[in-house]
Amino acid sequence: MIIHNCEGESVTIENKVIYMDNSATTPVKREVVEEMIPYMTENFGNPSSIYEIGKISKHAVDKARKKVADALGAEENEIYFTSGGTESDNWAIKGIAFANRNKGKHIITSSIEHHAVLHTCAWLEGQGFEVTYLPVDKYGMVSPEELKKAIRDDTILISIMLANNEIGTIQPVEEIGKIAKENRIYFHTDAVQAIGHVPIDVKKMNIDLLSLSGHKFEGPKGCGSLYIRKGTKIDVLLHGGAQERKRRAGTENVPAIVGLGKAIELATAEIEESNKTLLELRERLIKGLLKIPKAHLNGHPTQRLANNVNVTFEYIEGESLLLLLNAKGIFASTGSACNSSSLEPSHVLTACGVPHEIVHGSLRLSLGKMNSEKDVGRVLEVLPEIVQRLRNMSPLTPKEYRTI
Amino acid sequence: MDYSLKVMDHFSNPRNMGSIENSDGVGEVGNPACGDIMKIYLKVEDNRISDIKFQTFGCGAAIASSSMATEMIKGKTLEEAWKLSNKAVAEALDGLPPIKMHCSMLAEEAIHEAINDYLKKKGLEPWDD
Ligand SMILES: Cc1ncc(COP(=O)(O)O)c(C=O)c1O
Ligand code: FES
Numbered sequence: 311m312i313i314h315n316c317e318g319e320s321v322t323i324e325n326k327v328i329y330m331d332n333s334a335t336t337p338v339k340r341e342v343v344e345e346m347i348p349y350m351t352e353n354f355g356n357p358s359s360i361y362e363i364g365k366i367s368k369h370a371v372d373k374a375r376k377k378v379a380d381a382l383g384a385e386e387n388e389i390y391f392t393s394g395g396t397e398s399d400n401w402a403i404k405g406i407a408f409a410n411r412n413k414g415k416h417i418i419t420s421s422i423e424h425h426a427v428l429h430t431c432a433w434l435e436g437q438g439f440e441v442t443y444l445p446v447d448k449y450g451m452v453s454p455e456e457l458k459k460a461i462r463d464d465t466i467l468i469s470i471m472l473a474n475n476e477i478g479t480i481q482p483v484e485e486i487g488k489i490a491k492e493n494r495i496y497f498h499t500d501a502v503q504a505i506g507h508v509p510i511d512v513k514k515m516n517i518d519l520l521s522l523s524g525h526k527f528e529g530p531k532g533c534g535s536l537y538i539r540k541g542t543k544i545d546v547l548l549h550g551g552a553q554e555r556k557r558r559a560g561t562e563n564v565p566a567i568v569g570l571g572k573a574i575e576l577a578t579a580e581i582e583e584s585n586k587t588l589l590e591l592r593e594r595l596i597k598g599l600l601k602i603p604k605a606h607l608n609g610h611p612t613q614r615l616a617n618n619v620n621v622t623f624e625y626i627e628g629e630s631l632l633l634l635l636n637a638k639g640i641f642a643s644t645g646s647a648c649n650s651s652s653l654e655p656s657h658v659l660t661a662c663g664v665p666h667e668i669v670h671g672s673l674r675l676s677l678g679k680m681n682s683e684k685d686v687g688r689v690l691e692v693l694p695e696i697v698q699r700l701r702n703m704s705p706l707t708p709k710e711y712r713t714i
Numbered sequence: 715m716d717y718s719l720k721v722m723d724h725f726s727n728p729r730n731m732g733s734i735e736n737s738d739g740v741g742e743v744g745n746p747a748c749g750d751i752m753k754i755y756l757k758v759e760d761n762r763i764s765d766i767k768f769q770t771f772g773c774g775a776a777i778a779s780s781s782m783a784t785e786m787i788k789g790k791t792l793e794e795a796w797k798l799s800n801k802a803v804a805e806a807l808d809g810l811p812p813i814k815m816h817c818s819m820l821a822e823e824a825i826h827e828a829i830n831d832y833l834k835k836k837g838l839e840p841w842d843d
Contacts, residue, residue: 404836500835627750629773633717633725646775647748651813655749666749703731703777705753707741714732 321575327639328685332526332617332678333475333503334643339528345572346530351566356415357562360555367564374571376416381578382520383511385660388555390536391567395502395523397547398536399469403496405544405689406467407434414464420444421661422479423471427500428657438589444470444606449610450479450662456487463536467496472504472520476645476658476674477609478618480508487516496542502526502534506577507585518542522574524566528679529573533566539624547632588616588677589685595619598690602697603711608659620645622664626671626708627702634696640689642653645672667706673706717774718808724778729785739835741827747816750776753818754772754824756782758832761791768824775814776821779803783821792829796841 331335349370353361357371371391379386385634392398407417418429421443431441442460444452452470468490473480483499489499498519503509513518518539526532538544538557550559575583596619599605604624623631628644635642643649645656647670655669664672675689701707702714715819717725734755742753750772758767766788770782783803787795800818806808830840 450802617816627772628777630725630777633774637726646773647751648776648817651812653748667771670749703728703769704771705751706771 312482323573327641328681328688329641330675330677330681330685330689331641331643332681333478333674333676335525336526336528336549336678337680338530338574339353339576341347342529342569342572342577345571346565348569355565357564358551367562370564370568371488371562374567377571377575378522378537381505382537383509383538383572384537387555388537388540390538390558391570392534392536392558393532393533394525394565395424395500395521396426398521398523398534399424399498399500401511401536401547402521402538402544403427403430403467403469404434404518405441405547406439406496406498406542406555409543409545410466412440414462414466415439415468416442416462416465417467418442418460418465419443419469420445420446420471420481421681422450422474422658423469424475424500424502427469429470431667435560444659446479448663449613450474450477450608450658451610451613452486454485454690457486457554461489461493461495465493465495467498469500471502472498472510473501473508473615474609474658476656477608477620477662478503478615478676479557480504480613480615483517484515489517490518490698496669503615505574506581507588507617509578509581512537512539519544523569524573527573527577527625529567530569533563533570535570560584573582585616591677591681591683592616593688594683595622595677595689599693604669605697606666610702618677619677621673622659622668623671623697623701624668625704625711628670628672628699630700631671631673631696635692635698638696640692643676645668645674716777717749717810718726718810720782720806720808721778721786721810723773723774724781724807726762728768728777728781729780730767731769733769734765734767734797734803737767739830741824741829741831743820743823743827744776745772745776745816745820747819748772750778752776752820754780754821754828756828756832758792762797763787763790763792764793768821770820772820773814773817774808776818778807780804780824783818783825792832795825796829798825820828 357368496641502523520537608620628646629649647655659669737755739756753769754768770780800822802806
């Protein structure tokens with residue numbers, strides 16, 4: 311096939327494109343797009359307007375709100391639409407911190423959170439709050455015992471993600487929620503990667519705040535939600551108009567909200583079925599990749615998202631691995647320092663105790679609905695060659711792992 | 715990553731990749747920015763680089779820079795090779811993204827190390843940067 315590089319020149323790629331970066335983002339489902347279109351064209355009204363097309367928009371937003379609430383086991387008036395996972399995380403953490411600062415200034419989170427959480431916490435430290443970053447074990451798992459030990463009299467918030475975006479490790483959220491409740495501390499979870507993969511019940515799991523993002527489950531980009539349990543003391547993040555019951559200003563992104571509603575409905579209805587297929591593909595992929603010598607699995611062997619594969623290949627670097635995969639039409643991701651704009655290796659793999667030079671050779675393949683058994687076969691066919699090629703090029707590779 | 719076609723060419727078909735068994739000089743340097751490593755092997759005849767090979771553990775820009783740099787100094791005198799700057803390598807590659815400029819430094823430094831290793835083995839004074 312032919313694709314275009316950034317200069318608009320055509321580049322030939324062998325075979326069909328295999329997209330295995332579904333944790334970065336997903337394509338919007340056709341049915342979702344179709345539900346969205348009328349809200350950009352004939353039903354374009356502002357939900358705050360009282361005339362007919364305004365009311366139509368308002369009803370559409372309310373309907374989507376119901377769908378999000380149903381997917382989480384929440385009430386409709388506990389769901390707020392935002393511009394995505396980043397805003398939801400910022401709102402939850404800053405909002406709780408400032409609204410409860412007379413009670414305390416201590417926040418507990420983990421060292422493997424998304425930057426939307428970590429950088430927000432770092433900023434709050436500059437505002438006089440204190441943050442404990444819980445360590446994780448080699449699988450990326452937070453220990454409930456460590457959490458208990460970190461709790462202080464002035465702890466106001468615990469923010470632990472439901473599932474990690476790099477290594478897919480699923481945290482013991484129900485246990486964490488129980489600890490938070492027993493200690494009367496608010497519990498926020500970033501569930502951005504979990505929607506459509508892990509069944510969620512905010513009541514049963516004792517979750518007070520939950521972030522989600524549409525584009526991770528075949529919905530549109532730039533639209534997310536924050537669930538806020540009724541009675542939670544939280545400040546407003548975006549000030550302005552009276553939208554979202556005066557808690558999140560700005561004209562609603564109606565088409566995206568409609569799309570998010572449809573997408574979450576489809577994603578949660580299909581969890582079991584989709585996980586079954588993804589698990590088979592994941593296990594086949596992991597098994598095949600670990601046949602490559604000096605390859606290691608990152609993340610938990612079983613407590614992991616059904617769509618996440620993360621392996622490291624010693625002696626090689628991830629960006630060059632991605633470029634060679636791209637040339638074969640395979641799109642994936644890495645935690646290598648060379649592939650990040652900060653030149654820092656993945657903080658997640660580092661927190662799991664993976665040495666820097668080995669983080670360099672990490673590869674994340676995140677599966678999605680469009681991946682087939684054939685795609686997995688093709689990846690397993692080309693990867694060993696690519697790894698070997700880079701190993702032959704690397705000064706670190708011991709003789710026995712070279713072919714030239 | 716916005717790489718030029720030249721970078722992609724040298725990355726995909728690296729010139730002078732490998733090692734030299736009985737080399738006259740070897741230089742190995744690490745990149746303080748991201749932790750990558752480049753190794754250069756030289757064969758020297760009559761003060762000229764008669765053969766050169768590289769091994770690189772790094773990104774696309776690092777591999778392309780190694781390939782381009784080795785091609786640019788093969789057959790050159792040691793003095794000429796010493797003068798090769800990372801900027802000249804980057805230019806020959808039709809430019810590198812700003813964040814990737816440090817990767818071309820690796821090539822310049824590894825060449826300097828290799829030349830000095832050769833000089834030291836010959837009992838000569840190493841050169842200064
Ligand atoms: C765990 C996690 N949290 C937050 C975000 C940010 O979401 P968004 O891209 O919608 O701002 C992401 C997406 O990369 C994520 O994976
Ligand atoms: S070698 Fe690490 S960024 Fe180029």
